[in-house]
Amino acid sequence: MKGYTDLHLHIIPGIDGDGPADLESSLQMARGLVEQGFRRVVATPHCFEGNPSVTEILERWRQLDGELKRREIPLQVLPGAELLIEPRLPERARQGQVLPLNRGRYLLLELPLFQEVPPYLEELLFELKACGYAPILAHPERVKTFQRDLSLLSRLVSGGLYTQLTISSLTGLQGSTVQRTAGRMLDRRLVHLLGTDAHSGGGRLLETGPALKLLTKKIGAAGVEAMLKTRPEQLLHGQELEIPTVLTEKSRWQLLKKKLFSNRRQGMSHGRGTRFT
Numbered sequence: 149m150k151g152y153t154d155l156h157l158h159i160i161p162g163i164d165g166d167g168p169a170d171l172e173s174s175l176q177m178a179r180g181l182v183e184q185g186f187r188r189v190v191a192t193p194h195c196f197e198g199n200p201s202v203t204e205i206l207e208r209w210r211q212l213d214g215e216l217k218r219r220e221i222p223l224q225v226l227p228g229a230e231l232l233i234e235p236r237l238p239e240r241a242r243q244g245q246v247l248p249l250n251r252g253r254y255l256l257l258e259l260p261l262f263q264e265v266p267p268y269l270e271e272l273l274f275e276l277k278a279c280g281y282a283p284i285l286a287h288p289e290r291v292k293t294f295q296r297d298l299s300l301l302s303r304l305v306s307g308g309l310y311t312q313l314t315i316s317s318l319t320g321l322q323g324s325t326v327q328r329t330a331g332r333m334l335d336r337r338l339v340h341l342l343g344t345d346a347h348s349g350g351g352r353l354l355e356t357g358p359a360l361k362l363l364t365k366k367i368g369a370a371g372v373e374a375m376l377k378t379r380p381e382q383l384l385h386g387q388e389l390e391i392p393t394v395l396t397e398k399s400r401w402q403l404l405k406k407k408l409f410s411n412r413r414q415g416m417s418h419g420r421g422t423r424f425t
């Protein structure tokens with residue numbers, strides 16, 4: 149399965165201090181993305197308090213897009229931004245000072261990393277939704293509050309927040325706490341989308357293959373396809389994302405017990421009755 153869409157990466161050169169420093173490095177990164185199986189990406193430079201502006205991002209994106217076409221690199225790059233959550237974000241969104249993914253209605257948000265969730269988060273998400281935006285939270289597995297306890301994230305997701313896991317979190321590249329939290333999020337069906345959050349052609353991007361192997365083992369090929377192809381497609385067409393219902397800790401155990409019981413019954417009917425006892 150190839151032909152993925154990456155909804156989170158830093159590929160525009162020299163714009164946010166996180167992505168490639170120059171155009172040649174951006175193009176090298178684009179070639180690396182194609183090698184990893186991506187055919188479309190949304191460039192999401194960091195954006196804080198309106199900087200860089202929507203106009204600046206679009207201008208720099210157009211330059212990169214032109215170069216990719218000129219050099220015939222088979223990667224479609226669409227414009228977007230990764231918005232750091234701050235109290236005035238809803239106001240900026242109302243004034244059109246934020247850039248949604250591919251200029252649609254989905255906003256990629258990030259919380260300050262390795263910190264507690266700010267107390268105004270729920271109200272901020274409510275306000276963004278009231279303005280017609282659909283918020284997606286990038287890498288919740290790196291947020292301290294969620295690493296300790298997933299109940300707030302479960303509540304936010306049940307209330308309409310979408311989430312995006314960083315692919316390399318699955319292999320432990322971001323540390324064991326992040327990896328453990330990513331696993332728990334998957335168990336509770338709290339992951340809807342994936343992103344490389346790549347900053348270059350190396351590092352995180354090169355983890356894609358091994359991480360997707362692990363993920364396929366955990367949730368199956370159809371689950372991976374939903375996160376890397378089907379839902380990104382829905383998102384880029386402005387449709388609602390089809391997502392599963394969140395599992396509470398109790399319902400997760402009930403489901404596991406049910407699975408175990410049905411496996412055991414199947415085993416018994418095949419003369420392997422003691423396998424799971």
Ligand SMILES: [Fe+2]
Nearest residue numbers: 156157230345
């Ligand atoms: Fe990012």
